[in-house]
Amino acid sequence: MQGRRGPPMKRTWTQIMALTAGMGVGVGHSTALAQENFASSEEIVVTAQLREQNILEVPIAVSAYSGESLDRLGITKFDDLSLIVPGLEVQEQSANNTGFVIRGITSDSGDATSEPRVAVFQDGVPASRNRGSYVELFDLERVEVSRGPQATLYGRGALIGAVNVIQNKADLNDFSLIGEAAGGDYEYGRALLVMNAPLVQDQFGLRLAATMRQREGFTENVLGGDDLGGVNVVALRASAAWAPTDAVRFDLIGNLHEDDNAGTAFVSGRYAACAPAGASQTCSPANPFGPAALNTFGGFENNQPLGLERGVYSVTLLGQFDLSPSFTLNSTSGYRYFRSFEVFDPDGFGLPLAVAAEDARGMQWSQDFRLSYDDGGPLTWFIGASYFEEDGRQRVPFMFDERVALQHAAAQITDTPQTYAALTDPAYVASVIELALGAPAGTGVFLEPGLQNNHTEAFTNFGETESVDIYADATLAVTDRLEISAGVRWTQDDKTTSYMAEVSGTGSLLGAALATGALPTTTWGLFTQPTTGLSSASDTFEDATWRLVARYALNEDVSLWASYARGRRPDVIAATGPATPLAAPTFSIVPAETVDSVEVGARARLQSGLNVEGSVYHYEYENFQTSQFSGAMLVTVNAGEASATGFEGQADWQITPWLDLFGTYAYSHARFDSGAREGNHFRLSPDHTLSLGAVFAFDVAGGTLSITPTYSWQSEVFFDDDNDDPALQVRSPITLSDFLLDERQDSYGLFNLRARYEAASGHWSVEAFANNLADEEYLIDAGNTGDLLGIPTFIRGAPRTIGLQVATRF
Helix, strand or coil, rough: CCCCCCCCCCCHHHHHHHHHHHCCEEEEECCCCCCCCCCCCCCCCEECCCEEEHHCCCEEEEEEEEEHHHHHCCCCCCCHHHHCCCCCCEEEEEECEEEEEEEEECCCCCCCCCCEEEEECCCCCCCHHHHHCCCCCEEEEEEEECCCCCCHHHCCCCCCCEEEEEEEECCCCEEEEEEEEEECCCCCCEEEEEEEEECCCEEEEEEEEEEEEECCCEEEECCEEEEEEECEEEEEEEEEEEEECCEEEHHHHHHHEEEEEEECEEEEEECCCEEEEEEEEECCCCCCHHHHHHCCCCHHHHHHHHEEEEEEEEEEEEEEEEEECCCCEEEEEEEEEEEEEEEEECCCCCCEEEEEEEEEEEEEEEEEEEEEEEEECEEEEEEEEEEEEEEEEEEEEEEHHHHHHHHCCCCCCCCCCCCCHCCCCHHHHHHHHHHHHHHCCCHHHHHHHCCCCEEEEEEEEEEEEEEEEEEEEEEEECCCCEEEEEEEEEEEEEEEEEEEECCCCCHHHHHHHHHHHHCCCCCCCCCCCCCCCCEEEEEEEEEEEEEEEEEECCCCCEEEEEEEEEEEECCCEEEECCCCCCCCCCCEEEECEEEEEEEEEEEEEECCCCCEEEEEEEEEEEEEEEEEECCCCCEEECCCCEEEEEEEEEEEEECCCCCCCEEEEEEEEEEEEECCCCCCCCCCCCEEEEEEEEEEEEEEECCCEEEEEEEEECEEEEEECCCCHHHHHHCCCCCCCCCCCCCCCCCEEEEEEEEEECCCCCCEEEEEEEEECCCCEEEEEEEEEHHHCCEEEECCCCCCCEEEEEECCC
């Protein structure tokens, strides 16, 4: 090796696009699917450190998958991606509530004031706000998942890692056309159409891409309507590229993503799913993998049905200016807007106890400038500045039938068939009032007419943020083998949190009676107390994050690294609703959550075709932020100290031209170290995860047959930081005790299989696929809003599904 590195790693855009297209292609038509097939003849280029680098030069635990690799594994969703990335978990309760988990840390809060922990980007533009982060994965250049604190490189939201979705840009030289169509059971359908057209050779090009995906749900709703959990998504993208000179290029990218999905499949863990049948009912015992009985009632939200309507819209402008052979200026401008409206039945059973909705809106605008220096010598660096603005709101209305709520609180609802008419008979309700309140005989008859069958209350939180970042990072080649990198980022946030709550009509008699033991003298709510109007609080916060990394090259094929980094989740101004009606909310500052990380790792690309990577890490958290209910609202609270120790490894071995093996393993011991949750597991964080796969590729007449089996496994997981401990569960006036330790998922594994025939010309292919081939039953969520009522609900994972896909490419 030489004392100075070669010339700067710059290419023309034509070369870059050609390189990207070649990534992931191995011998024949087989593709190594872990770590982008190090055995490929093409070098693997990533931008995890905000500059193009061969992956062997990157001292970060990063997994990179090309669009072709994702296509061959049938990955079009983030939760499928997580099955092959060590240390990454993605929980897709619905498109409106997707949890991203890296190394045990979950980012899934939907309120407008919380801060994400895992950064999600589209071409470097922040997309981390939970209700707007889920997008369809299609027509991609690659996806990079960087694990460990990345706040210095990626800024806000990258407390513990970042997911960067890099979309295909317009090719200025070659025309191409791609079409795919797939169908399967559960009325599955998917289509993709991509066209690339160089309108002015080497100067201007246009790329258009569109996809749709639909599937009916897996959970029957015995009250009628669509099966629950079904999806219907459409996504469109238009990209234009302009390169007026060899030194300047602009890419303008517009995205539209819209969901029109069936209701979320909340299945009650306490009450049977009962369907009306004449004057009586037929019931199915409570079973997370059985049917549900979900409904809406009382004209809630203008008679909106159960389900999700959601749209995510974005525009990105990328600019690259090669100012000289050594200096490059990059500009990234982004605008994102999302709107989502979801109606759901949180109690999971058929009686009209409660129905709820979430109406969330958000706007984000960001601008980043970065100046990079690389003259091929021992020192490279970049400096940058960014501005981020966000304005969001979350409105959550609830409706209750107070007569059913009263009987739930008094434990009068059973699993035996009970008609709504019998349960709401005035004389029966009057007797339950006296039982629940311990009131004298005759009191119930007086109070019963005051119970409403459509009591409504709602709270709304607003969040506004203006943020400025200044950052710098430098790498020095101390010797021909040793490099030292250091970076720092300073951030200033100006934040405003606002809150208001409303209660309909005269308020809840039940809420007042249970809270005070007396008749209401003002407008009481059952869960949420009304405010006198909108209240706000503002503050300014500033802090710094940093990293120090050393990389040592044992030889041209093996690289070692060690790092120390500080991650930060910004301070939050949390709003808590009042305990009594017409009072002001309480605002409190939840200190910034920080993590100090130490990590050592190694990465090797060997001539034998074996490519392997592994890293060991330890984290220490301060001011660990978690969420708990305050009324019906989830608020951010300080849970004290926590720590995590773990290992991640992945390997890819191209044994022969026709056989490629790949696998990943992750161990994460993530626990709370103080407070009431001391010793608890982090939510959605299994201690062990494993994935194994192979690509068998055979030349057959006129083409190649490839068979790709994959298996993924994870150990036990809890769905809440409380680990289903009854002593830690927040109670409400109508909450029943829940002492069952059932809001968890035991270890389980999923086996998938794909078989593809591809013509030798590469112009067409046909593929059969089966997911969860063993039809394993597993949960993706438990507890949920129903837990607030003492009625935990459960959402099942997908059963076995099969399908067929055809594709053409020119």
